[in-house]
Amino acid sequence: MESGLETVPSGVGLVTAEPQSHAAIHVSNLRKVYGPIEAVRGIDLDIQTGEIFGLIGPDGAGKTSVFQILGGVMQATGGEAIMLGRSARDARSYVGYLTQVFSLYHDLTVAENLRYMGELRRLSDEEIERRGRRYLEMFSMDRFMNRLAGKLSGGMKQKLSLACALIIEPKILLLDEPTTGVDPVSRREFWDALADLSSQGITIVIATPYLDEAERCTRVALMHEGRIHQTGTPRELRDHLGLQRLVVRASDLSRAEDVLDETKGINDAQRFGDHLDVMVEDVRSGEELTRETLTRAGIEVEEIEVTAPTLENTFVALLRHVEDEVRASPFPVKREFQKRPPEATAIGARNLSKSFGSFEAVKSVNLEVKYGEIYGLLGANGVLCASESATCRRSFPCMTISPSGRISTSLPGSIKCRLQNGPKKGAGCFRFQVYRDEAIR
């Protein structure tokens, strides 16, 4: 180890205590391996203060793994991630992390979720109140203070998640697909808020599947199979593509796409609603080739418009380049199920009874669940719910109480079962809620 530089243990191995650069986030040769899976294969990044940095890539590219390491909730296998001059783990109190999965409490209200997050970070009641109100107002959410988080719309949930990430007033915000499933109006408000935060000097790293959103980032990194293949401003990435885009409107778009896809000299043809995006190296010869090819195939060309490539064009072209050809495998129209006698019973219960002391929770229940059935146990609140719970618990092999009667099941493995339970009046729904992005310890 070099003399003069103190080393400190970190979430990503040993790192120097001094910042490696003036970047807000400095990532060097970062690796993450899950058993045989190499999720992150040596990435390098420098993200400057106040940037909105987009991490885009297909499913499984390794984006969430990078976020988990940057968020200090998962150790890297190798390399280093330095956030504001500290190890990712040590920087956690300066980092707001909005996880890919909604991880707030459905059965707490908006205000209670905020209070909980604030208390976890040891903020005073006054601070929680002041900051909570400020961020909820910022997202026009202050009207919903007392609404249960589980009753919020998708967009509202994401705004609440963002408010919870912001309540600690972080210097860095990590946003893992914050707008997935969010309606376009909410997405716009969300992005206006991000622009506002970045203008205040907050550094934002965001993963998004929406390439129109990536266009709003200061810089974007294209990630694929654990590697970063290109980094630059959206414009730099588009210019780097070296292709032009023809927007083609024709009589039979589906056939036009197939025909052009097979044509030498056409780099890519992709259908978007009422038109095709056709990528060519040279506009003039590309347009001529497109017209000729389609006319020869008996397809009427209605219009060809020349425009700049989108980030989506760039992304698809890059993926095709790095992966030779990325094509979605055809969706299986019909699934082949194992042949079973139509009347075979997957789970059966005969004369099932269960008493808790003098309370008869289950009274001679018979049930029969066939293969492929979704079997619901319904009942009024109160006494019946308790019965359901006991029936449910004993009917499925993952639960362990001993009733009288007979259970038969031929299903392999365990079955997830949401339990209804509650006192005699009313019923509460118990949900096992954990942070999926955190280890058990």
Ligand SMILES: Nc1ncnc2c1ncn2[C@@H]1O[C@H](COP(=O)(O)OP(=O)(O)OP(=O)(O)O)[C@@H](O)[C@H]1O
């Ligand atoms: N805890 C884990 N154990 C084993 N493999 C994992 C684990 N987490 C992720 N992986 C694998 O690592 C790879 C990268 O996953 P990751 O979730 O980081 O990708 P992603 O880019 O966020 O994908 P998506 O866009 O679908 O969210 C995938 O192959 C995934 O199956």
Ligand SMILES: [Mg+2]
């Ligand atoms: Mg992910």
